[in-house]
Amino acid sequence: MVQSVTHVGNAHLYKKLPYDTLKDFAPVGMLTGQMAVLTVHPSLPVKTVKEFIALAKARPNEILYSTAGNGSIPHLSMALLGSMAGIQLVHVPYKGGGPQVIALLAGESQASLATVASVIVHIESGRLRAIGVSAAQRANALPDVPTIAEAGVPGYEMSPWIGVFAPAGTTKPVIERLNAEINKALKLPDVAQSLSGQALDPWTSTPEEFAARLKTDYDKYAQLIKLTGAKID
Numbered sequence: 001m002v003q004s005v006t007h008v009g010n011a012h013l014y015k016k017l018p019y020d021t022l023k024d025f026a027p028v029g030m031l032t033g034q035m036a037v038l039t040v041h042p043s044l045p046v047k048t049v050k051e052f053i054a055l056a057k058a059r060p061n062e063i064l065y066s067t068a069g070n071g072s073i074p075h076l077s078m079a080l081l082g083s084m085a086g087i088q089l090v091h092v093p094y095k096g097g098g099p100q101v102i103a104l105l106a107g108e109s110q111a112s113l114a115t116v117a118s119v120i121v122h123i124e125s126g127r128l129r130a131i132g133v134s135a136a137q138r139a140n141a142l143p144d145v146p147t148i149a150e151a152g153v154p155g156y157e158m159s160p161w162i163g164v165f166a167p168a169g170t171t172k173p174v175i176e177r178l179n180a181e182i183n184k185a186l187k188l189p190d191v192a193q194s195l196s197g198q199a200l201d202p203w204t205s206t207p208e209e210f211a212a213r214l215k216t217d218y219d220k221y222a223q224l225i226k227l228t229g230a231k232i233d
Helices: 004-013 049-058 073-085 097-106 116-125 172-186 189-196 207-228
Strands: 025-033 036-040 064-067 090-093 111-115 129-133 161-167
Touching: 004 073, 004 161, 004 207, 025 172, 025 207, 036 049, 036 073, 036 116, 049 129, 064 073, 064 097, 073 090, 073 111, 073 207, 097 111, 097 116, 111 116, 116 129, 161 172, 161 207, 172 189, 172 207
Parallel strands: 064 090, 064 111
Antiparallel strands: 025 161, 036 111, 036 129
C-alpha cells in the first residue's frame, strides 16, 4: 500500500530518489481517500466557504492556518485554495497532524485543512466548525458539509489516496485479478465498517482509472510544491 502524499509528493520534494515514481510502479487499484475538511476555530466569524474567502480578502495576510509541516498535504491543499480563491493566508507549519489540530483547538491558528478523522470529534462537540470538504464528493462521515467546490470554489479538489501498486512489468492479467479482488474486498460490510470507523470512504477504481489519477496528481503536486517553495534536501 502506498499513500499519495509521499509517493507523488516526494518526487517533487526531493532532489533525487532511487526510483522513478511513474515508471517503476504499476497501478493496481485505489483503496480509500483521506479527504480533508476546511475547519475553522469558532472565534472566526465565518460559517461558509464564501464567508471565509470574503473575510480573507478583507483581511489579507491576517488569518493563520496550521498544517502538518512544509510540503504536507494540508499545506498544499490550503495553497491550492488560496491560489484558486485569490486570497492570502499565513502558513504556520507544525510537526505533524496532531500538533496541527491542537493549534487550531487552542486558537493559535484560525483555520486548517485537516483530515476528517483528526477533527470529526471536535466538530461534533462544537469546538471546531467545518465549512467545506476538500474532495470532489461529500464525506460519508460529514454528509451535511458541502465540498469546497460546491460551496464557492468551482473545480477545487484535493484528495490524498491510499492505493496498491505492483512492480513495473507485472502482466496485465495479474494486475486485473488483483484489482478485481481489491474492489471485491472494499464492498464487504466489515471492511466498509472498518474504514467508516476511521472516517475513511472506500474508493474503487480500475487500473486505468488509477493510472490516470496518478498522472493528474503527479502534475498537480508539482505545481503546488513549486507554488509553495517547499523542498527537502
